[in-house]
Amino acid sequence: MDAGTFQFLLQDGITxxxxxxxxxxxxxMVFTVTRIVxxxxxEFVVFSVLTVAAFQQGLAPRLAWIVVGAALxxxxxxxxxxxxxxxxxxxxxxLLALLALPLAAAALAVWAVDQSSPYAxxxxxxxxxxxxxxxxxxxIAFRPLAGASPLVLxxxxxxxxxxxxxxxxxxxxxxxSRLPGFTFEGPRIGDFRVSAQTVVVVAASAMLIGAMLLxxxxxxxxxxxxxxAVSRTGARLVGISPDSAGELSLTLAAxxxxxxxxxxxxxxTLYYDSGFILGxxxxxxxxxxxxxxxxxxxxxxxxxxxxxxxxSFWASAYKEIIVFTLIVPVLMWRALVDPHVDEEAA
Amino acid sequence: xxxxxxxxxxxxxxxxxxxxxxxxQVTVLSFIGLYSMVALGLVLLTGVAGLISFGQAAFVxxxxxxxxxxxxxxxxxxxxxLLAAVAAxxxxxxxxxxxxxxxxxxxxxxxxxxxxxxxxxxxxxxxALGGFNGLGGIPPLMLAGVSFASxxxxxxxxxxxxxxxxxxxxxxxxxxPGRAIRALRSGAVLPESFGADTLRLKVAAFAVAxxxxxxxxxxxxxMQRFVNPTPFGLNMGIEYLFMAVIGGVGSIFGAVAGAxxxxxxxxxxxxxxxxxxxxxxxxxxxxxxxxxxxxxxRATGGVWPLLSRCMPAAPPMDTGALAGTALVPAQHGNGPxxxxxxxxxxAGVVKRFGGLTAVDSVSFDVRAGEVVALxxxxxxxxxxxxxxxxxxxxxxxxxxxxRGRRIDGLRSREIAALGLAxxxxxxxxxxxxxALENVAMGAYLRGRSGLLGAMLRLNRAEEAALRxxxxxxxxxxxxxxxxxxxxxxxxxxRQRTLxxxxxxxxxxxxxxxxxxxxxxxxxxxxxxxxxxxxxRDEGVxxxxxxxDMEFIMxxxxxxxxxxxxxxxxxxxxxxxRRDPVVQEAYLGA
Numbered sequence: 001m002d003a004g005t006f007q008f009l010l011q012d013g014i015t016x017x018x019x020x021x022x023x024x025x026x027x028x029m030v031f032t033v034t035r036i037v038x039x040x041x042x043e044f045v046v047f048s049v050l051t052v053a054a055f056q057q058g059l060a061p062r063l064a065w066i067v068v069g070a071a072l073x074x075x076x077x078x079x080x081x082x083x084x085x086x087x088x089x090x091x092x093x094x095l096l097a098l099l100a101l102p103l104a105a106a107a108l109a110v111w112a113v114d115q116s117s118p119y120a121x122x123x124x125x126x127x128x129x130x131x132x133x134x135x136x137x138x139x140i141a142f143r144p145l146a147g148a149s150p151l152v153l154x155x156x157x158x159x160x161x162x163x164x165x166x167x168x169x170x171x172x173x174x175x176x177s178r179l180p181g182f183t184f185e186g187p188r189i190g191d192f193r194v195s196a197q198t199v200v201v202v203a204a205s206a207m208l209i210g211a212m213l214l215x216x217x218x219x220x221x222x223x224x225x226x227x228x229a230v231s232r233t234g235a236r237l238v239g240i241s242p243d244s245a246g247e248l249s250l251t252l253a254a255x256x257x258x259x260x261x262x263x264x265x266x267x268x269t270l271y272y273d274s275g276f277i278l279g280x281x282x283x284x285x286x287x288x289x290x291x292x293x294x295x296x297x298x299x300x301x302x303x304x305x306x307x308x309x310x311x312s313f314w315a316s317a318y319k320e321i322i323v324f325t326l327i328v329p330v331l332m333w334r335a336l337v338d339p340h341v342d343e344e345a346a
Numbered sequence: 347x348x349x350x351x352x353x354x355x356x357x358x359x360x361x362x363x364x365x366x367x368x369x370x371q372v373t374v375l376s377f378i379g380l381y382s383m384v385a386l387g388l389v390l391l392t393g394v395a396g397l398i399s400f401g402q403a404a405f406v407x408x409x410x411x412x413x414x415x416x417x418x419x420x421x422x423x424x425x426x427x428l429l430a431a432v433a434a435x436x437x438x439x440x441x442x443x444x445x446x447x448x449x450x451x452x453x454x455x456x457x458x459x460x461x462x463x464x465x466x467x468x469x470x471x472x473x474a475l476g477g478f479n480g481l482g483g484i485p486p487l488m489l490a491g492v493s494f495a496s497x498x499x500x501x502x503x504x505x506x507x508x509x510x511x512x513x514x515x516x517x518x519x520x521x522x523p524g525r526a527i528r529a530l531r532s533g534a535v536l537p538e539s540f541g542a543d544t545l546r547l548k549v550a551a552f553a554v555a556x557x558x559x560x561x562x563x564x565x566x567x568x569m570q571r572f573v574n575p576t577p578f579g580l581n582m583g584i585e586y587l588f589m590a591v592i593g594g595v596g597s598i599f600g601a602v603a604g605a606x607x608x609x610x611x612x613x614x615x616x617x618x619x620x621x622x623x624x625x626x627x628x629x630x631x632x633x634x635x636x637x638x639x640x641x642x643x644r645a646t647g648g649v650w651p652l653l654s655r656c657m658p659a660a661p662p663m664d665t666g667a668l669a670g671t672a673l674v675p676a677q678h679g680n681g682p683x684x685x686x687x688x689x690x691x692x693a694g695v696v697k698r699f700g701g702l703t704a705v706d707s708v709s710f711d712v713r714a715g716e717v718v719a720l721x722x723x724x725x726x727x728x729x730x731x732x733x734x735x736x737x738x739x740x741x742x743x744x745x746x747x748x749r750g751r752r753i754d755g756l757r758s759r760e761i762a763a764l765g766l767a768x769x770x771x772x773x774x775x776x777x778x779x780x781a782l783e784n785v786a787m788g789a790y791l792r793g794r795s796g797l798l799g800a801m802l803r804l805n806r807a808e809e810a811a812l813r814x815x816x817x818x819x820x821x822x823x824x825x826x827x828x829x830x831x832x833x834x835x836x837x838x839x840r841q842r843t844l845x846x847x848x849x850x851x852x853x854x855x856x857x858x859x860x861x862x863x864x865x866x867x868x869x870x871x872x873x874x875x876x877x878x879x880x881x882r883d884e885g886v887x888x889x890x891x892x893x894d895m896e897f898i899m900x901x902x903x904x905x906x907x908x909x910x911x912x913x914x915x916x917x918x919x920x921x922x923r924r925d926p927v928v929q930e931a932y933l934g935a
Contacts, residue, residue, distance in 0.1 A: 037456070144643035151398050154455055155591060156642050158400070158584055163635025169627045276580075280459065287456065320467045327460040331446055331453055 001313070007192045009309045015198045017305020018205040019264045023282025024289075024301035025212060026253040031291045032229035033249040034242075035150045036142060039157040041282065042275030043164040044130050044257025049265040050168070050272065051109070051126035053177030058115035062171040063129050064106040067136075071102035074136035077144075097247065098139055102132040119180070123262045130258035134251030142250070143243060161276060168272035176274075179265030201263045208259060209298070212252075225249055281308070281323060287330050290337070300330070352657050360505055364498045372497040374613065376569060378606045379504035383511050383562040385589040385601035387555030390515055392587070393595025395551040396531035397447075401458030402586045404465035405435040405556040407578025409563025411469060414481045414573045419474070424487050428564050435560030436553040443549035454552070462580035469575040480574025487568035500569050507565060508602070511558055514801040515598050518554070521800030521809060522793040525783055527551050529776050535738065536774040540852060541762035541791040550797050588634055592641055594648025596778075603650045608634070689714045689856055689887050690735065695744035695754070697730050704730040706911040707744065712856065717878070717888045719902035721895070723931055727911040728891045729771070732860050735889070736768050737761040749855065763791055765855030769845040771864055777834030781825060781844055784833045786816035788851030816851055823847040823877055839870030843877060850886075857881070859890040863897045875900045895932070899923070907931065 001009075023041055030038040051063045075098050082091060105128040113125035141160045145153060182196035216222040228235040228245040236242060264270075264278075281304050288300025304323060311322045364372050384402050391397045409431035416422040416430055446457040470478040486495035487503075494500045518524045526542040527550075534544040567573050585608065593604020615630035623629060641648060690712040697705040705727045712718045722728050733739040735746060737758035746754040753761050767788065775784050789812050795805035820829055823843050828836060833844060842862055849857055862878075863871050871894075878901045881888065892898055898905065898919075905922040907915040909931040915922045922928055 141639050144639075148642070151396070151455065152642060154398065155587065156639060159588070159635045159638035159642070161635070162584070162631040163639070166627075166629050166632030166635065170623060170625065170629060170632070173625070174627065277463075280463070283456075284460070317471050318467075321464045321471070324460040324464045324467075327457060328445060331457055334453075 004192075005313070009313055010306070011192075011194065011198050013306035013309030014302070015195075015201050015267060015305070016264070016308060017302040018201045019260050019278075020282045020285050020301035020305050021298045022205055022208060022256050022260045022263075023279060024285035024297040025209065025294055026256040027279075027283055027286040028289060028291055028294055028297045029212075029225070030249050030253045031286070033225050034142065034153070034246040036153045036157055036246075036250075037150070037283070037291070038250075038253055039154070039279060039283075040161040040164050040275070041253060041257055042277070042279030043161065043168060044133070044254045044275070045261040045264065045278055046168060046270050046272060046275040047133075047164075047171075048126045048130045048258035048261030049179060049270045050172040050177055051129060052122050052179055052262065052265060054172070055113055055115060055117065055122040055125065056180070061109045061113070061125070061129065063126075064109045066167050066171055067102045067106050067129055067133055070133060070136035070140065071099050071106075074139035075099045077139060097135040097251075102136060105129045105132040127255065127258040127262065130261070131251060131255040134254035135247050137254075138247045138250040142246060146243060146246075165273050165275070168275075172272045174272065176269040176271040177265075178269040179262070181266040197266055201267075204259065204263055208256065212256075215252075221248060277320070281305075284323065284327050284330070287327060287334065290334050349657060357509070361502075364501050369497050372501050373569075374609065376497070376501045376504050378602075378609050379501070379508045380562045380566055380569075381586065381589055381605035381609060382508050382602045384559045384586045385593060385605045386508075386511055386515055386598060387558035388586060388590035389595050389598055389601045390518075390527075390551055390558075391555045392590060393597075393600070394519065394531065395527050395548060397548060397552065398455040398587065399458040399552070399555065400455060400580065400583045400587060401442075401462040401465070402555065402559045403578045403580070403583035404458075404462045405439065405559035406563035406566065406582075407465055407469055407573075407575065408435045408438060409560030410567040410573045410578065411475055411481070411563075412560075413564045413567035414484050415475060417485055417567075418481060418483055424489050424568070428561070431560045431564035432557045435563070436557040439553045439556030440549060443552040447545055447548045447552070458583070459580065462583040466575050466579040469578065476574070478575060480572060482572040484567055484571040484573070486571065494568065500565075504565055504569070507561060511561070512598055512602075515554075515558075517803050518797065518801045519598075521805055522786075522790060522795050522812060523547065523550070523797050523800055525776075525779065525787045526790055528779060529787060532774060532776065535758075536770070536776075537787075537790075538757065538759045539736070539762060539768055539770075540788050540848070541759045543759060554797065585634075588638055592637060592648055594650030596647050597650050597654065599654070600648050600650035603653060604648065607649060687714050688712070689749060690889065691745075691747045692731075692735070693745045693747070695731070695734060695746060696742045697727075697734055697739060698742045704911050705734065705741075705908075708908065708911075708913045709744075710906045710913065710916055712887060712889050714855075714887050715885050717882045717890065717901055717903045718906060719898040719904070720889065720891045720906050720908065721893060721898060722908035723893060725910075726908040726931075728893070728908055729860070730911075731908065732858065732891045736766065736858055762852065765852075766858060767849035767852040767854035767856075768858040769842070769849055769860055769862060771861040773838065773841045773845060775833040775841055775844060775848075777832065779833060780830050781820060781833055781836065782813060782816050782829045784844060785819055785847045785851050786812050788819075788848035789815055789853075791852060816847075819847045819851045820844075822850065824873075837870075839866050839873065842866065842870075842874060846877065846881075850881075855887065857886055857888045859888060859892075861892050862890065863892055863894045871897055895923075 023045070026041055027038050030036055047063055051061050054061050075095065078094055078098055082088060109125045109129045113122055137160070141156055142153065145156055182200050184196050186194040186196045186199045188194070216226055224235065224240045225245050225248060227238070227240055228242055232242045235245065282301055285301025285304045286297040289296030304326070307326065308319060308323050311319045315322065363375060367375065384406055388399065388402060391399055412431040412434045413427040416427045422430070442457060442461060443454070446454045469475055475481055486493060492499070494503050519528060526537045527547050529537045530544060530547060537544050537547070566577070589604035589608045590601055591604070592608060593602070594600030612630050615633055619629040620626050688711045693709045694707045695705055695709070696703065696707055708731060720728050720731060730739065734741050734754065737753065737756055737760070741754045744754070745752060748761070748764055748766065751764065753764065792815070793808050793812055795808050799805045817829060820826055823846055825840065825843060825847060828840060833841065836844060846859070846862070862874055866874065875897060878888065882901060890898070890902065902919055904917065905915065905919050906913060907922060907928050914931060915925050915928050
């Protein structure tokens with residue numbers, strides 16, 4: 001391998017690795033707060049890419065109907081539960097998250113964004129749509145399972161993944177899409193020109209990670225999420241609702257997923273069902289940190305990106321096998337790091 | 347109509363169905379049979395052992411490809427390929443299980459996700475296996491001169507295999523290793539405490555599930571006479587799990603119900619959903635996803651419990667048949683030590699948790715035939731001391747010996763094998779098992795039968811002896827009338843007594859009781875004190891941890907009192923009670 005190829009592969013690995021880092025961090029966040037292994041994380045990525053692509057092609061953003069549908073189902077579930085319990089406390093806030101914001105995002109996507117809008121505005125429309133999917137999805141799929149064991153939550157996440165993939169096929173059809181690339185010239189390092197895609201992805205990932213760190217370190221909501229991650233009971237005792245924490249973490253995960261989509265969209269063609277493999281790669285990274293440590297998860301995810309890039313050079317046909325078989329040595333390594341604890345089933 | 351005749355009717359219907367159905371429908375029925383076998387493995391894994399695998403389709407694929415490759419490339423006969431299919435899938439499962447299960451349940455699930463994807467891609471990449479185009483030309487199945495080339499004989503073969511699978515799994519669950527596997531769902535502490543190697547049991551359950559999947563794959567290869575990677579991908583692996591969960595992981599018949607329901611529903615949905623939506627595609631996954639979420643939230647038991655309500659209840663267990671069967675040989679009893687020898691000796695034991703010293707150089711002995719009570723106010727370090735003796739914690743310093751052998755640092759199952767049996771402060775019983783089965787679990791180390799022997803019913807003599815021994819211990823503890831009652835339905839006082847009976851069933855040299863009186867009502871406490879007094883009179887050596895002075899005074903021969911991790915008194919109950927230091931500890935005077 002010559003230096004040029006090496007630099008190219010390195011750049012390729014870092015670019016996809018940066019997106020996997022975002023996904024891995026979202027997975028770690030959701031897992032620590034809710035014990036949910038967020039298998040459908042990749043669906044958020046794909047939904048955002050395919051919605052931007054729909055705007056570009058002048059098609060109706062059919063994801064808006066899914067968002068409206070999810071909002072209506074979630075609202076109906078919430079109202080039914082409130083009616084049975086005769087409980088109206090804080091209902092307005094719930095309706096804002098479950099109904100008003102999703103409807104507003106859908107209205108924005110349908111009436112305020114079209115083919116002639118600037119690219120950035122189309123991205124904003126898609127990200128808003130995907131992000132407001134967070135609260136209804138949590139309400140419908142996970143809220144009824146509060147207190148269930150991680151394994152039940154894992155099955156529910158897989159079921160949700162099936163549901164979303166099917167809806168994605170309905171909304172976007174079987175054709176794949178790729179977003180237009182970024183057109184400016186990247187900087188030179190020696191005689192190697194860094195691509196615009198790499199610059200944008202790395203910069204945006206770094207900013208998003210910085211924002212997450214600030215959010216967790218400096219804001220009350222962020223600290224409430226961390227407290228919930230440490231102990232759900234403890235958090236409840238000091239007045240933090242694990243449900244709102246779960247909902248918030250899922251909304252943030254949707255946001256991170258949607259932004260990742262806009263970042264990775266120009267680099268590869270995505271189909272309605274590509275999300276699973278994307279999410280799993282972030283997940284292999286997250287396993288490095290035992291689904292609990294952000295720094296290790298980020299390092300692991302970057303490693304997955306690099307491994308994938310170099311594997312596609314040496315043994316392109318075995319790329320996926322190599323990436324997913326990596327999980328075995330990683331698990332063995334975790335076994336040595338983690339002292340064995342017997343988890344008692346709930 | 348009894349349950350047995352219900353099963354006979356269902357079997358008769360399954361047997362005549364091919365005459366009423368079109369060849370296409372027979373094929374669908376055959377697929378239901380194939381899927382049921384895989385789902386059956388998942389019932390054993392998920393519903394019984396509390397483990398979840400997304401990679402069962404990969405094991406089916408390994409079985410199918412083993413049959414295809416060996417019969418096409420090497421012209422092996424069907425019997426040889428069957429053995430190879432089962433061996434290949436279960437050996438893979440042994441390796442994966444061994445690697446991941448020591449880390450706790452959800453790592454296995456995650457590893458099986460990756461495994462499911464990797465096998466799919468690997469099958470598609472290996473040129474000798476035909477790549478993604480698959481491998482064709484598999485010869486029609488011939489077994490003992492009978493041809494299974496057409497749909498109907500194949501259907502009967504699959505039905506037969508499924509029935510054999512159901513019987514084997516049922517036999518397994520109703521056996522010594524099966525009871526230990528059923529206890530796994532509530533965590534490893536309980537089965538380890540009666541001497542079961544939980545890691546081995548989990549790996550074994552995983553291998554049995556994989557072997558069932560391998561047989562399903564073997565049948566699949568001969569039925570289609572062609573294999574390609576698509577039916578063995580991760581999506582199918584997840585669908586198998588859906589079948590098991592929707593059908594009901596609590597019962598082996600849930601696997602069949604789930605496979606039938608999901609397969610038929612899928613066919614129907616594939617016919618009319620695309621028309622409804624005006625678009626082609628696999629939209630049935632939306633319905634399955636939603637159905638799964640509903641089942642998880644609202645009907646955790648799946649469909650089978652609803653169906654089985656329409657069936658007659660299982661006949662009550664015939665306990666009369668047990669009378670007259672032999673008992674399993676005695677295990678430890680009071681052993682060769684004889685009255686008065688030091689059975690357990692704790693010498694200078696220290697346990698630190700970070701900066702906190704929970705137990706600070708405590709020494710005491712328990713002599714054979716003696717009832718020693720470890721007393722102390724809350725936070726005195728009693729429970730820590732208890733866990734050090736039972737092997738759930740390792741001391742920071744000091745020695746613990748049982749009959750002269752050092753046991754500090756041993757695992758709890760190794761200590762159990764030396765003759766120690768325990769009860770739990772927070773009752774640990776398998777609630778969905780009968781009292782008799784729960785007690786029989788205690789005799790785990792007194793039996794020898796393995797997994798295979800249990801499945802093939804080679805263990806009947808030992809099984810009868812184990813049950814008879816358990817029935818004896820129930821009678822000894824005054825629980826004769828609750829033999830068939832589910833443990834979960836007993837009141838707390840009886841559940842505690844049941845734990846004592848389970849511990850006695852191990853025929854222990856030393857019985858360790860962890861706060862047996864906690865949470866009991868007055869009358870229940872009296873009853874328990876009577877039972878422990880009776881055991882003392884029978885010569886059972888007991889170490890009991892509690893803080894209820896009144897309860898303890900009724901039964902203990904000797905008291906050891908702890909405070910702030912240190913021993914402050916050791917001696918005759920009357921003397922200790924008058925000890926000013928003890929009085930201060932208790933009354934804060």
